[in-house]
Amino acid sequence: MIRGNTPLQGKKMKQSLLAVALASILGLSACQTTTPVTNSPQQQVQPSFSQFSKGFIADLWQQYPGWSLWAGYGKYDHILQVPDQTSREKNKQWLNTQLATLSVYNPVNLSTNEKTDYYLIKNLLDKGLWEQEKFKSWQWNPSSYNVAGGFAKIINSRFEEEDTKLSKVLTRLENVPAYYQAAQNNISIPTLEYTQLGISQNKGALSVLSAELLKPVKASGLSDTDKSTFEVRLTAAQTAIKGYINFLTSLEKELKASGAARSFRIGEKLYEEKFAFDIQSGYTAKSMYQKALADKQRVLAEMSKISDSLWPKYFPKTAKPVNPQEKVAKLIKHLAVKHVSRDEFVPEIKRQIPELEAFVRDNDLITLDPEKPLVVRATPEYMRGFAGASISAPGPYDTKENTYYNVTPLDSMTDKEADSYLREYNHWILQILNIHEAIPGHYAQLVYSNESPSLIKSILGNGAMIEGWAVYTERMMLEEGYGNFEPEMWLMYYKWNLRVICNTLLDYGIQVQGISEEEGLSLLMNDAFQEETEAKGKWRRATLSQVQLTSYYSGYREIYDFRETQKEKLGDKFDLKKFHEDFLSYGSAPVKYVIQLMNNSQ
Ligand code: ZN
Numbered sequence: 001m002i003r004g005n006t007p008l009q010g011k012k013m014k015q016s017l018l019a020v021a022l023a024s025i026l027g028l029s030a031c032q033t034t035t036p037v038t039n040s041p042q043q044q045v046q047p048s049f050s051q052f053s054k055g056f057i058a059d060l061w062q063q064y065p066g067w068s069l070w071a072g073y074g075k076y077d078h079i080l081q082v083p084d085q086t087s088r089e090k091n092k093q094w095l096n097t098q099l100a101t102l103s104v105y106n107p108v109n110l111s112t113n114e115k116t117d118y119y120l121i122k123n124l125l126d127k128g129l130w131e132q133e134k135f136k137s138w139q140w141n142p143s144s145y146n147v148a149g150g151f152a153k154i155i156n157s158r159f160e161e162e163d164t165k166l167s168k169v170l171t172r173l174e175n176v177p178a179y180y181q182a183a184q185n186n187i188s189i190p191t192l193e194y195t196q197l198g199i200s201q202n203k204g205a206l207s208v209l210s211a212e213l214l215k216p217v218k219a220s221g222l223s224d225t226d227k228s229t230f231e232v233r234l235t236a237a238q239t240a241i242k243g244y245i246n247f248l249t250s251l252e253k254e255l256k257a258s259g260a261a262r263s264f265r266i267g268e269k270l271y272e273e274k275f276a277f278d279i280q281s282g283y284t285a286k287s288m289y290q291k292a293l294a295d296k297q298r299v300l301a302e303m304s305k306i307s308d309s310l311w312p313k314y315f316p317k318t319a320k321p322v323n324p325q326e327k328v329a330k331l332i333k334h335l336a337v338k339h340v341s342r343d344e345f346v347p348e349i350k351r352q353i354p355e356l357e358a359f360v361r362d363n364d365l366i367t368l369d370p371e372k373p374l375v376v377r378a379t380p381e382y383m384r385g386f387a388g389a390s391i392s393a394p395g396p397y398d399t400k401e402n403t404y405y406n407v408t409p410l411d412s413m414t415d416k417e418a419d420s421y422l423r424e425y426n427h428w429i430l431q432i433l434n435i436h437e438a439i440p441g442h443y444a445q446l447v448y449s450n451e452s453p454s455l456i457k458s459i460l461g462n463g464a465m466i467e468g469w470a471v472y473t474e475r476m477m478l479e480e481g482y483g484n485f486e487p488e489m490w491l492m493y494y495k496w497n498l499r500v501i502c503n504t505l506l507d508y509g510i511q512v513q514g515i516s517e518e519e520g521l522s523l524l525m526n527d528a529f530q531e532e533t534e535a536k537g538k539w540r541r542a543t544l545s546q547v548q549l550t551s552y553y554s555g556y557r558e559i560y561d562f563r564e565t566q567k568e569k570l571g572d573k574f575d576l577k578k579f580h581e582d583f584l585s586y587g588s589a590p591v592k593y594v595i596q597l598m599n600n601s602q
Contacts (some may be wrong), residue, residue: 002115002528009407018044020042020115027402028462029202038301039055042152046104047106049114049117049118050449051112052101052102052225053114053117053121053456054104054455055254056098056121056456057455057456057459058104059074059094059098060074060459061075061076063091063094065077065079065081065083066079066080066150069150069153069154070461071397072397073397074397074486076156076272077150077168077172078167078168078171078172079171079172080147080150080172080173080174080175080176080179081175081179082175082178082183083145083179083182083186084177084178084185084186087182088132088138088144091128091132092129092132092133094549095125095128095129095132096129096457098121099122099125099126102115102121102125103282103484104124105118107119110235110588111267112597112600112601113452113454113586113587115593115597116454116455116589116593117456117457118458118596119208119280119454119590119593120457120460120462120589120590121456121460122154122581123277123280123460126277126279128206129274133274134270135273135274137188139186139188140187140188140189140190140191140194140199140262141190141194142183142190142194142195142197142199142248142251143194143197143198143544144194144198145179145180145183145186145198145202145244146198146201146202146205147176147179147180147205147209147241148170148201148202148204148205148209150207151172151208151209153171153207154169154172155213158574162216162220163220163221163222164215166216166220166222166230167222167226169213169230170222170226170230170233172230173209173230173233173234173236173237173448174233176209176233176236176237176240176241177236177237177239177240179240180240180241180243180244180324181240183222183244184243184244184247187251189255189260189261189262190251190255190262191261191262191263191264191541191543192252192255192256192261192263192264193264193543193544194250194264194544195248195255195261196250197249197544198244198412199245199248201251202244202245202248204243206238206241206242209234209237209238209241211234211237213234213360214230214231217230217231223525231270234421258411261303264510264543264544265510265511265512265514266511266546267511267512267513268286270546271285271508271511271512271546271547272284272285274546275288275547275549277552278464278547278548278551279462279464279547279551279554279555279590280462280464280548280590280592280593281464281554281558281590281591282558282564282591282595283554283557283558285508285512285547285550286508286512288504288508288550288553288554288557289504289505289508289512291557292501292502292504292505292508292553292557293505295501295557296498296501296502296505296527299494299497299498300324300328300498300527302490302494303324303328303494303495303498304324304327304328306487306490306491306494307324307327307331307491308320308327309330309487310331310487310488310491311327311331314331314334314335315330315331315334319489325476325526325527327541328491328529329529331491331550332491332492332495332529335426335428335488335491335492336423336424336426337423337425337426338426338428339422339423339426339427339430340422340427340430341422342410342413342418342422343409345409345410345422345425346376346378346407346409348430349376349389349405349407349430349434350376350432352378352430352434353374353405353438353439356434356435356438356439356440356482357439358489359477359482360439360440360444360590363480363481364576364577365440365476365480365576365577365580366440366444366577366580366581366584367577367581368439368440368444368449369447372403372447374403374404374405374438374439374443374471375403375404375405375542376401376404376405376407376438377404377405377406377407378406378407378408378409379406379407379408379409381500388407388408388421388425389405389406389407389433389437390406391403391404391405391406391437391438391442391443391446392404392406393442394445403443403446403447405437405438405443408421418497426492427488428483428488428491428492428493429481429492429495429496431482431489432492432493432496435469435473435474435477435482436470436473436474437470437526440473440476440477440580441469441470441473442466442470444473444584445466445469445470445584445588448581448584448585448587449461449584449588451585452585452587453587454587457587457588457589458587459589461587461588462555462588462589462590463548463551463555463587464552464554464555464558464590464591465555465558465559465588465589465590465591465594466555466588467551467552467554467555468551468552468553468554468555468557468558468559468591469555469559469584471497471552471555472556472559472560472563474493474496474497475493475497475556475560478490479492480576493531495528495547498527498528498529499528499530500552500553500556501553502523502524502527502528503526503538503549503550503552503553504549504550504552504553505523505555506520506523506524506538506539506542507542507545507546507547507548507549508550509523510542510543510544510552511546511547514533517539520535520539520542521535521539523537524538524539526602553590558591558592558595559583559591562591562595563579566579566598582598582601583598586598
């Protein structure tokens with residue numbers, strides 16, 4: 001799948017996923033802007049790699065207008081591609097042409113920055129072919145067909161004139177019936193889980209393309225002809241969506257009756273291949289799984305030890321449970337009541353940021369640019385309902401925007417919900433969250449990433465590197481003495497870290513080893529101290545994604561291991577601050593390449 005795969009761009013993922021299966025309906029010759037490879041290279045001046053990559057991005061947006069819409073490019077927002085056989089053929093041709101053009105460059109001759117771009121482009125193209133020819137989720141994932149996201153993106157834009165938005169929507173609407181017809185033709189033996197998701201999400205699409213849309217149309221400056229065409233096309237689009245929902249509903253019935261649905265487990269071979277494309281790791285998925293298994297045992301043992309030492313302090317009169325799991329769980333539950341009041345949630349986070357900055361500065365961990373302050377704000381209304389805390393980073397086409405740390409206030413929660421939430425984000429975990437999201441986690445990494453100016457990296461940035469860095473900093477800060485080595489802090493950190501470890505175990509367990517739901521839930525609830533609601537939600541997510549759940553741990557493990565190797569190699573000369581700054585200087589490139597580049601520069 002081709003996607004802007006940083007988890008920070010969570011909302012973009014869905015559409016980029018769609019972009020994969022789609023190709024230009026207009027049949028634009030997408031390779032026009034790059035110099036084609038000819039039979040007589042000696043007669044031709046080869047463009048520099050930077051010229052090539054500029055042209056490549058322009059071509060990419062032309063080839064994948066759905067993706068360009070999410071990147072904020074703007075030029076192709078009106079195009080809705082029909083995901084039919086013709087478009088797949090054109091797509092394949094485009095990918096192969098680009099690969100041929102790329103092969104003219106020898107990465108050995110490129111600068112460090114360009115070299116990474118080269119590999120990112122190559123991975124994108126190889127993955128596009130693999131997705132289309134081998135993984136073929138366009139055949140078995142009915143939820144990958146949904147027009148709502150693109151329309152909503154245009155309609156909700158805050159920067160565009162109402163009439164411009166509506167005329168983009170008008171053009172886009174034309175292809176909706178053909179789009180869903182192609183989707184129906186593509187589907188063959190889907191998974192039950194993706195079929196059900198496709199049904200519920202397309203029901204949601206009807207609320208985006210509802211009759212409500214006609215109100216602004218009537219009031220707009222569109223011509224009378226356009227207004228009536230709009231109405232006709234909107235009705236046809238609604239009919240097409242309903243038709244697709246009906247098609248999927250009867251398919252679901254059939255599959256349930258016959259038991260012939262495809263398994264949501266992709267198996268070892270495809271999992272390894274997808275892992276290689278998505279994570280771009282130096283490890284295989286299997287060895288990463290084994291590392292996670294060992295880490296789980298190590299972390300559980302540490303938690304048990306810490307609990308032993310803390311037990312008399314908190315339960316002087318109660319006998320310690322013999323079962324270590326029970327002992328740890330009881331202590332965590334007891335400690336979790338230490339948290340801020342609901343009104344203090346956002347102010348407390350604001351208060352902690354300067355403290356984290358001071359700690360990072362005083363301990364020489366990494367240089368923070370005072371010119372790029374982090375703005376902590378209450379999450380804007382239109383973004384709420386997804387994550388409790390997130391970072392809004394400026395996209396590749398709006399670098400002048402602020403970086404925001406969005407924190408959702410607890411206003412809309414009942415007392416009971418707020419209490420449960422605050423126990424989860426208790427005194428200790430809240431600090432770890434701030435390290436992860438802000439300093440020196442995501443925010444610090446983004447500032448460095450933006451100083452390594454490469455449009456390729458900001459579009460194709462590696463999610464495992466970005467999340468891995470944030471997870472790495474949690475442990476690094478504690479190792480450097482943040483929290484004064486308080487055992488309570490370490491215990492809570494380990495609980496938090498176990499979640500990341502178990503995500504990897506669960507994903508591999510489900511996709512490759514075929515573990516049952518019961519085994520999966522037991523892993524999360526008994527071994528990782530999770531509540532049932534959280535565990536069930538995670539199980540569901542793991543049946544609707546592959547590899548993504550493992551990106552946090554993979555990135556973290558790879559960065560941490562590399563740091564340990566460097567420490568050993570450099571001995572007294574190892575400088576943590578220099579290591580961090582060097583590591584981040586390559587932009588959001590996959591850890592594997594950062595390691596290669598750092599090794600070469602020594
Ligand atoms: Zn994160």
